[in-house]
Amino acid sequence: MLLYHDPAAPNPRRVRIFAAEKGIPLETIEVSIAAGANLKPEFRVKNPLRLLPVLELDDGRVLRETMAICRYFEELNPEPNLFGTDAWERAQVEMWNRHAEFELLFPIAQTFRNTHAFWQGRIKQAPEFGAIMKEVAIDRFGWLDYELSSRPYLAGDRFTVADITALCAIDFGKISDIRIQADTQPNLKRWYDAVRARPSAKA
Amino acid sequence: MLLYHDPAAPNPRRVRIFAAEKGIPLETIEVSIAAGANLKPEFRVKNPLRLLPVLELDDGRVLRETMAICRYFEELNPEPNLFGTDAWERAQVEMWNRHAEFELLFPIAQTFRNTHAFWQGRIKQAPEFGAIMKEVAIDRFGWLDYELSSRPYLAGDRFTVADITALCAIDFGKISDIRIQADTQPNLKRWYDAVRARPSAKA
Secondary structure, eight states: OEEEEOTTOHHHHHHHHHHHHHTOOOEEEEOOTTTTGGGSHHHHTTOTTOOSOEEEOTTSOEEESHHHHHHHHHHHOOOSOSSOSSHHHHHHHHHHHHHIIIIIIHHHHHHHHHHOGGGBTTBOOOHHHHHHHHHHHHHHHHHHHHHTTSOSBTTBSSOOHHHHHHHHHHHHHGGGTOOOOTTTOHHHHHHHHHHHTSGGGGO | OEEEEOTTOHHHHHHHHHHHHHTOOOEEEEOOTTTTGGGSHHHHTTOTTOOSOEEEOTTSOEEESHHHHHHHHHHHOOOSOSSOSSHHHHHHHHHHHHHIIIIIIHHHHHHHHHHOGGGBTTBOOOHHHHHHHHHHHHHHHHHHHHHTTSOSBTTBSSOOHHHHHHHHHHHHHGGGTOOOOTTTOHHHHHHHHHHHTSGGGGO
């Protein structure tokens, strides 16, 4: 299987980490967003939305969307389980993965898109919205610290896809100077150090 | 099971339609966003993020997040299947549901939040971002019309959760004057008329 990705983007990294946790080997092709490679006709055949990641199967079928790809991997290689083992745990993992997406990755990505020089001239930016989103992200770090005071991982006692999403979101925040406050967010820092130390985090 | 919802909000509607398609009876409690009921301490016990919908099981357990609730319903009542029947179809449904979320519901909801008088004084608005999102939503209607020229439903030959998300997004666009252009988007209009005519659409 072939993954179209950009090494600097958070969503492709979620897929690479997920595959590494599963022991699924991936060939990768870099599609540089900085170079505009995702806007070129040869990539738009793979994804008319011009977004990464895209997975191409050996028979040529194409699958877009981070979570669609991760779920497909979970079905191909069920162990180690990363989406939950029964109906209630699966619901909890989905809930926490979506919290990580909408409460962390979304405001962090919107801060970057709407305030960073990288996007100037590439997209229409709304700096005022970026500033609002930065406040939201900083607020949510505090909320997550509270949540992690009662359990080791986002969705419970073990590492799941929700932790992968949160890790990629938090690392992506650094470019917008959104950072864990180790002195006042010790639970978030403890969780971060644990997930960051996994070999998959380097994928 | 008890659903905390607001009849006017798109995400609770997604859950109500999903439950109706499954034949799952739901008791509902209205939590009016207009009246600020979602901000009150008694609701924040159910969801510290102050978001709807929230599902409460008979044993008191609470589940947040639209898709976590829908997936839980799919496991309780597998038929009629709305998430796909094999690994590849499930991946396709997930992909199209996420396209409906991120390419339709997200820009439509952000247009509303950032430009509508309803939110004035309730949240910090960024009208410039709302205007950008309105352009995105209008563009995506055209893209979706093209996609629906080759198949009856978003994810393929049959109705799935992706159609529910897209229906709720498109109906929610009306308040921001984002509408299907029937003359130039006949495929989208045909699809919309079909899903809108299902009894579940009234749930």
